[in-house]
Amino acid sequence: MTDLSTSETKPETIPMHMTSGSAIIESSELGKGKTVRTPDKENRPVRVKARDVSVFYGPKQALFDVSIDIPAKAVTAFIGPSGCGKSTFLRCLNRMNDTIEGCRVTGQIELDGSDIHDRDLDVVELRARVGMVFQKPNPFPKSIFENVAYGPKIHGLARSKSELEGIVESSLRRASLWEEVKDRLHEPGTGLSGGQQQRLCIARAIAVSPEVILMDEPCSALDPIATAKIEELIDELKQNFTIVIVTHSMQQAARVSQRTAFFHLGNLVEEGPTDTIFTSPKEKRTQDYITGRFG
Amino acid sequence: MADHFAAVLNPPSDGSAERLARIRAGLKSRHAREWRFRAYGIAATAAAIAFVVILFAMIFAKGLPAFWQAKMDLDVFFDPAIVKVEPKPVQQEGQSAADYRKAVLDWERAVTLVNWNRVIEAAVRAKAPGFQIDTRQVLTVVETNERFVLRDMFVENPGLLGQTVPVRMLASANVDNWLKGTIDRSLPDAQQQLRDQARGLADQLYADGTIGMRFAWNIFVNVDSRSAPAAAGLAGAFVGSLYMMLVVILLSVPIGVMAAIYLEEFASKGRITDFIEVNINNLAAVPSIVFGVFGAAVFINWFHLPLSAPIVGGLVLTLMTLPTIIIATRASLRAVPPSLRAAALGLGASRTQMVFHHVLPVTFPGIMTATIIGVAHAIGETAPLLLIGMNAFVASVPATPFDQSAALPVQIYLWQGNENRNFFEARTSAAIIVLLALMLSLNAMAIYLRRRLERRM
Numbered sequence: 001m002t003d004l005s006t007s008e009t010k011p012e013t014i015p016m017h018m019t020s021g022s023a024i025i026e027s028s029e030l031g032k033g034k035t036v037r038t039p040d041k042e043n044r045p046v047r048v049k050a051r052d053v054s055v056f057y058g059p060k061q062a063l064f065d066v067s068i069d070i071p072a073k074a075v076t077a078f079i080g081p082s083g084c085g086k087s088t089f090l091r092c093l094n095r096m097n098d099t100i101e102g103c104r105v106t107g108q109i110e111l112d113g114s115d116i117h118d119r120d121l122d123v124v125e126l127r128a129r130v131g132m133v134f135q136k137p138n139p140f141p142k143s144i145f146e147n148v149a150y151g152p153k154i155h156g157l158a159r160s161k162s163e164l165e166g167i168v169e170s171s172l173r174r175a176s177l178w179e180e181v182k183d184r185l186h187e188p189g190t191g192l193s194g195g196q197q198q199r200l201c202i203a204r205a206i207a208v209s210p211e212v213i214l215m216d217e218p219c220s221a222l223d224p225i226a227t228a229k230i231e232e233l234i235d236e237l238k239q240n241f242t243i244v245i246v247t248h249s250m251q252q253a254a255r256v257s258q259r260t261a262f263f264h265l266g267n268l269v270e271e272g273p274t275d276t277i278f279t280s281p282k283e284k285r286t287q288d289y290i291t292g293r294f295g
Numbered sequence: 296m297a298d299h300f301a302a303v304l305n306p307p308s309d310g311s312a313e314r315l316a317r318i319r320a321g322l323k324s325r326h327a328r329e330w331r332f333r334a335y336g337i338a339a340t341a342a343a344i345a346f347v348v349i350l351f352a353m354i355f356a357k358g359l360p361a362f363w364q365a366k367m368d369l370d371v372f373f374d375p376a377i378v379k380v381e382p383k384p385v386q387q388e389g390q391s392a393a394d395y396r397k398a399v400l401d402w403e404r405a406v407t408l409v410n411w412n413r414v415i416e417a418a419v420r421a422k423a424p425g426f427q428i429d430t431r432q433v434l435t436v437v438e439t440n441e442r443f444v445l446r447d448m449f450v451e452n453p454g455l456l457g458q459t460v461p462v463r464m465l466a467s468a469n470v471d472n473w474l475k476g477t478i479d480r481s482l483p484d485a486q487q488q489l490r491d492q493a494r495g496l497a498d499q500l501y502a503d504g505t506i507g508m509r510f511a512w513n514i515f516v517n518v519d520s521r522s523a524p525a526a527a528g529l530a531g532a533f534v535g536s537l538y539m540m541l542v543v544i545l546l547s548v549p550i551g552v553m554a555a556i557y558l559e560e561f562a563s564k565g566r567i568t569d570f571i572e573v574n575i576n577n578l579a580a581v582p583s584i585v586f587g588v589f590g591a592a593v594f595i596n597w598f599h600l601p602l603s604a605p606i607v608g609g610l611v612l613t614l615m616t617l618p619t620i621i622i623a624t625r626a627s628l629r630a631v632p633p634s635l636r637a638a639a640l641g642l643g644a645s646r647t648q649m650v651f652h653h654v655l656p657v658t659f660p661g662i663m664t665a666t667i668i669g670v671a672h673a674i675g676e677t678a679p680l681l682l683i684g685m686n687a688f689v690a691s692v693p694a695t696p697f698d699q700s701a702a703l704p705v706q707i708y709l710w711q712g713n714e715n716r717n718f719f720e721a722r723t724s725a726a727i728i729v730l731l732a733l734m735l736s737l738n739a740m741a742i743y744l745r746r747r748l749e750r751r752m
Contacts, residue, residue, distance in 0.1 A: 099640055101564055124643050132641035138634035140653055150652070151642045201638070208643065 044071035047212060047242040048093060053107035055088050055097060062088050065107070066268045068261055070212075075234060075243045077257035077274065079250055081294065084263040086246045090214050093244065094130035095123050112211070128155050131205035135217040137197035139189035139204070144181050147189040147200055148172060151208035167207055175203035176233055195226025202233065206241065213237065215245040219252065231256050250290060254278055262286045354731075358724030363508040364525065365466035365474050367437070367500060369418040371445065372459045377413045380405045383453040406450055411442035415464070419496075422505045428492040435493045436500075438465040440523035465513065466506055468524040468718040470497045474506065477717045488717075514725060518690045519701060524715050527722065529729055531692045535605045535685075535700030536674055536733070542609025542696060543616055543673050548666050550613075551620030558621070559628040560650050579618035586615045587679030595683060602684035606696040611683060612673035619669040620662075627661025628654060660745045667741040671734050677704040703730045 048070040055063035063085040070076050078086035088097070095116060097103045109116045116126050128151070139147050148168045151157075158164035168185070172178040177199045181192070189200050198218055205213055215234070219227040234243060234256050247253050253260050254274060261271035262283075270277060270286045281287045288294055384398040416433045420426070441464045448462070449455055469488040472478040474497060484491050500506040517528030562568045590611035594600045600607045631654050639649040655662075680686070685705050693700035701709075707726045713719040 094641065096637065096641060099636070124645055127641060127643035132637075134634060134637060134641070136634055138632075138638040140635070140638060141657055150644075154642070154644055154648055154652075204638075204642065 044074055046070065047072040047112060048244075049108075049110040049113075050089075050092070051108045053089065053092055053105065053109060055085070055092060056104040056106075057100070058102045062266055063092075064266045066263075068268060068271055070242065070244060071259065072211075072242045073238055073240070074258040075238050075245060075256050076259045076261065077253035078244065078246045078261050078263060079248075079253050079289075080263035080269075081289065082248075085266040086261075086263040087216050089263070089268075090216055090244060090246050093212065093214055094127050094132055096127075096132065098123060128208050129210050130212040130214060131208060131210035133198070133201050133205055133213065133215040133218050136221050137194055137201050139192070139197050139200050141188060141190055143186045144172075144189045144192070144200060145185040148203050148207045151204060155208060157208065171203040171207035172200075174206055174237070175199045176229070176236075177203055193226070195222050195229060198222060198226070198230060199233065202230070202237075206237070210241065212242040212244065215243065217246050217248060220248060227252070250278075262289060264289070354724050354727050357721055358726075358728045360475060361721035361725035362511050362514065364511045364513075365471040365497075365501075365506050366509040367419075367422075367464050367466050367506045369415075369422060369462055369464055369505070370459050371414060371418045371462045372421075373449065373455045373457060374414060374417065375457050377417075378406075378409050378449065378456055380409060403450055406446055409446070411445045414445060415441060418462075419500075422503075423496060423499055426496055426499065428496055432490050432493040433496070435467060435489055436470050436496055438467045438523045438525040440520065440526050441465060463509070465523075465525045466497070468715055469493075470506070471525060472717045473497055474501050474508075477721065511725075514722075514729075518692060519688065519706065519709070520690060521688065524713070524718055527710075529703065529706060529726055531689055532701040532703045532706035532726075533729070533733075534692050535608070535689075536703040536730075538605035538693060538696040538700070539609040539612055539702060540670060540674050542606060543612045543670055544666070546609070546613040547616040547620055547669060548662075551617050551665075551669075552624050552662055554617075555621045555624035555628060556650060556655070559625050560654070561646065575618050575621050579622060582678075583615055583676050584678040584682065586611050587682030589614070590679060590683045601697055601699065603687045603689060603699040603701075604697050605693060605700050605702070607683045608680050608685055608702060609696065611679045612676060615676065615679065616669035616673045619672065620665050623665030623668065624658070624662050627658040627665070630661070631657055659748050663741055663745050663748070667738055671737060674734065674737075675704055675730065677708055680705050681708075703733070 046069045050069075051067045053063060053066045054061060066085075066089055078090060080086050091097045092105055092109060093111075093116075095105075097105055105117075111126070111129065114121065140150065142150075145168055148171050149158075149164050152164060152167050158167055169178060169182075172181060177196060180196060181200075189197065192200060198221075202213075202218075219230050222230065231252065234245065237243060238258075245253075245257065257274045259272065260274045260277040262269045262277065262281075262285075264285055270281055270283045277286065278290060281290060381402065384395070384402055386392075386395045390398075412434055415437050416430055419433050419436060444464070445462070448460075466474075469478075470493075473480070473487075473489055473494055478488065487494065489497065497506065513526055514528045515533075516530055517526050518531040519529075520527040558568060558571065590607055594607045594610050595602060600610075635653055635657070636649055639653045640646075644652065680702055685700070685702050686709060687699065687701075688709070689699045689701045691699070703726065707723055707730065710719045710723040710726060
């Protein structure tokens with residue numbers, strides 16, 4: 001902790017982000033054709049590209065010039081101590097920060113090459129493409145079926161009742177919840193256990209078929225068994241979705257993610273393939289955090 | 296103090312025994328304080344309940360007897376010697392509708408001019424043959440408007456001529472007082488409302504069962520009356536209050552809820568919203584009579600809406616209810632967990648969809664409660680109604696909210712001030728019971744609806 005005191009008081013002097021990440025990003029111009037290497041040694045196209053993103057809550061700056069590339073069909077984990085800005089950055093990606101009074105976001109974020117702050121891009125459309133799962137399971141106080149069907153309904157994704165039922169079933173299956181709830185689809189979603197509720201929230205998010213799913217500490221309110229189930233689920237979902245997960249647990253980041261980004265005091269300190277971050281971090285602060293010296 | 300902290304931070308070496316002793320030493324006074332506080336709470340609750348019990352006991356003790364009043368069962372003979380009228384005209388061949396109508400009206404006028412009091416007098420005398428009493432005194436036993444009841448019976452059915460039919464008639468308010476003992480029986484004759492002969496007749500008829508205490512339906516079906524206090528009822532005031540309630544619900548709920556939703560969910564927080572919020576809170580604290588002045592100035596003088604009409608009363612009460620509904624609705628909107636909003640927005644719902652699909656359904660019970668509190672408050676409000684002319688004596692049931700009408704709380708106020716104290720004291724309490732019953736049934740309805748809605752969710 002003591003060796004960090006200077007950087008805490010003067011965060012702007014910290015050597016900038018992506019010192020290791022930039023080495024992995026291929027040297028081609030940042031853009032659509034760019035790929036990011038993940039530990040499974042495949043180069044994946046970049047789905048979300050952020051450049052110099054800063055966030056202010058009123059006069060207070062919470063995030064300092066974060067730039068990162070998030071690869072498609074892989075799990076990217078954001079780790080860091082409480083208040084480091086990882087959730088704040090996550091919420092930038094589907095503009096949930098817009099809903100917070102006095103919050104201002106600067107910088108550029110692109111989803112598949114198009115600016116999410118563009119005036120032509122409707123925030124409703126953005127959120128249909130970038131789904132979100134929250135820290136605390138928050139099913140609607142409606143039936144399980146209604147919970148999953150709500151997204152497809154408001155976006156007009158199902159043309160008929162049977163199509164809607166199909167979407168609900170496949171979403172619940174993909175969230176590996178179907179077997180547990182198929183006989184009580186019309187009971188309230190709030191009556192499920194915590195882990196089931198969180199899987200219901202995941203099913204609700206994937207029912208809209210988003211390209212990206214943001215998960216804000218999805219297991220922090222769950223017991224270890226429910227956590228294991230969710231992690232298993234995340235592992236399966238990455239076949240089809242780009243997943244960004246914020247987590248307090250470094251073990252979880254190591255278990256589920258292909259890439260890891262370490263945030264500290266509003267800065268992105270280091271970002272790279274998960275194995276690299278955990279075995280040979282470039283930054284001393286990353287090493288200190290991972291080895292449990294602070295945080 | 297410093298010593299105390301020092302002792303806590305550096306416990307003496309002999310350690311736990313002394314520490315425990317200290318904790319135990321304090322325990323007794325801590326428990327005593329707790330016990331005292333509970334006792335205060337119980338005392339306060341008991342006092343509140345006692346006041347409510349006293350209030351209700353007084354109202355019911357006074358009001359319930361008024362629901363049974365003196366009525367007399369008479370055998371009325373439609374004596375052809377008294378009811379001297381032509382047979383009711385029938386429409387002739389070739390007679391125009393207007394001519395026929397005129398003939399009927401002429402006939403009805405002739406019926407009205409019949410001295411029905413003589414018919415009543417004969418019927419009363421028949422019940423007490425040989426009782427020495429003069430005509431004027433006989434008629435003070437029967438309520439004055441009963442002659443119109445007989446007239447209406449005859450107009451309805453002219454075939455009654457020459458027949459004897461049983462009719463239940465209202466005894467006069469003074470007889471009711473005399474028989475119920477609400478007037479001191481030992482007062483000298485000069486101070487009694489009824490003369491000696493009439494008192495004797497009433498006692499005799501009561502003893503032989505001709506006069507009995509029967510359920511006073513007239514309270515519910517009759518309108519207010521000054522000339523015939525025993526016949527006075529609440530029908531007009533009840534319907535007037537009902538219309539006002541309707542206006543209040545139809546206007547204040549949509550306006551109040553929409554305003555609350557806009558302020559809470561859509562308006563950007565800033566000086567203007569703060570200013571509006573402060574003023575809504577201020578409005579809730581404005582004395583109700585001020586709303587009455589406003590209503591008189593704006594709705595009556597400016598918009599020229601009719602005086603004493605439930606529509607104006609409803610508008611004034613709406614203004615009074617709005618702040619209550621807005622404040623309570625905003626409070627229940629604020630109580631919705633932010634995670635529910637985040638869930639909807641995160642799924643790509645628009646703000647409107649978020650509000651109407653998710654936030655509003657869970658706040659519905661709160662809005663219902665707010666509405667009921669507001670409406671119950673409004674329906675019992677009297678002061679603003681006095682200023683828009685609703686304290687006028689109106690002896691009719693309003694057909695529409697634009698007709699002149701009385702209102703329940705104002706009726707209570709008027710009856711409380713009636714000069715026939717002996718009779719109207721009980722009737723005022725009866726009116727209070729009716730108003731309370733209306734409010735309680737409203738509340739019960741709201742609770743039932745809320746339960747059902749909560750279960751559905």
